Amino acid sequence: MRQLVVIERFCLTGHILSLVFGLAGLLLVLPNPEFIGTLPAFGQALFGWSMAGGGVVYILLGAATVALYAYRTLGWRAWLLFMLPAIGLSLSSELLGTSTGFPFGHYGYLNGLGYKIAGLVPFTIPLSWFYVGLSTFLLAWVGLEAIGMKGWVKTIGAIAVGALLLTAWDFVLDPAMSQTAYPFWEFRDPGQFFGMPYRNLSGWLGTGALFMSVAAFCWRNTTITLSRSQLTVPLIIYLVNFAFGAIITVNQLDARFWIPTVIGAILGVLPAMGLWWLAKPGDGSDAGTSTNDAAQPRSETEKATALKGSVPNVPVAVVSKSSS
Template identity: 40%
Template sequence: MERTAWALLLCHVFLSLFGLAGIAIMVPHPEIWSDWGVIASLFPLALAQGGNFQIILGAAAVLAFGTVIAGRRAMLIFFSVAVTLSLMFELTGTSFGWPFGNYEYTDLFGFKIMGKVPPVIPLSWFSMGFSAFAVATALIRTWSGSTRLWPSILLGSAMLVAWDMVLDPAMSHPDLLLQYWVWEDVGPYLGVPIVNFFGWMATGMIFMAVSAYLDQGLRPISDDQGTFFLIMYICNLLFAAGICLGNEIWVPAAIGLGLASAVMLAWFWPALRPTMLSSDA
């Protein structure tokens, strides 16, 4: 199961790089690849299905590795709660504008549940939600020694919001040639309403807290176990930041690169600290 999880993660990373090249380079500059024969003919299909496969592989990887470290019951509970609650909130959001504001998904993801939400969207909530939760628990355990879950839930939810601050402009900015969703309520953050980020924070906190309450297997994760989820989180953060860079959307690109650097520094600094102290002595 662990080897399968790593294989799935590598496939997810590869598709993320492929998708980044497609959205950030090939779409804005068709003159680069339009004469490439077979590649040019397959590009529309890859563009239509690549995002779905990227998200599915990521969710499968997180589910598989999470099962190894937390147990089957805990992961099935987290998966079920995250997918169910996020789908419910996405449906209310696309129907009534609550809790994220008024928006709608375009047809780039294909089929939509009830004509509103692509099935891969709840899977993305699950994979990034658990990855953020896992990284948060490992960071808090490493830096403070605390095994309480509420700090991890708060930090994990904040990490979800921070990711969305990079992802949303990368997927919906009005200047993009490809928009995966569009905002009817235009807000001050590059067209995104501020209420969206409160909705993300609340959604993450709710499904993390409910999952932790239903199963005690969701306990703080050590840094060696959490490396898998760190890669997952950083990969998707840099994917969104790369799209923003390729399309010259500078603010979320800077946020993404800064956040990735901060998380990596917080993750690896404690491992370096004993060596530095000993050398100073």
């Protein structure tokens, strides 16, 4: 488990550094082409590669971070029961959106985010839905439970709040990725809400609520207990991805775009931090628990010892193969 933590932290660090490097390239280097011209041939080639593949790298590292985190703290079953619906349903929604205009409005992806599935949707897009979506859902799930919500009330609340946090990210992501000097997608029917169609926001809310509902149904018999320290990775993932879009938006677009940025912060950043704070402090351990994936003794001796501890007066020899 310790090795998984090391790999997870490595991926998280790489994810953050990739976002910082992307910001430097988009905000400092590309607007100053004379600087690029002073680089040696190797530097120019490296910069060209980073601009072409940087978006793919940061999304892959973000997805790897959250996948490892979920496997380690929730167990493989709860992890997959969220990841597979999130990827499958968000990809379906994106393919439908780029083909018909429903549910996000008419839009299309440009270059820079990797191979396009069916020539329409970069393969990295559903991965981003997964890793940010799981982060927001866990913050909502644990935070609402900490204030006493139980059963279906907590489930519905977690879906609603998780989808809202996810949509709040789009308040800064869409302007940054579609209306700046170096876009990654474009709306073919610019809308009234700072260039975004209103149905783009409802599409985000609906898509997030859909795959979170499926995951919540699959988790209905699962008890997940995470402390505040164990929620730090989801909080960091959410905050750094929100900050990435917000910094680009307020730096490359006019002052009007402070409005969606502030709205996004009010609906997303502040509630996310509040939900994290509501979680129980815990004992400092970094391992979560899930009733469906409880750790099992690995050796015969451990199995025998565990069984002896749970069944009084049963000799170890009765349950140990090695002693038969």
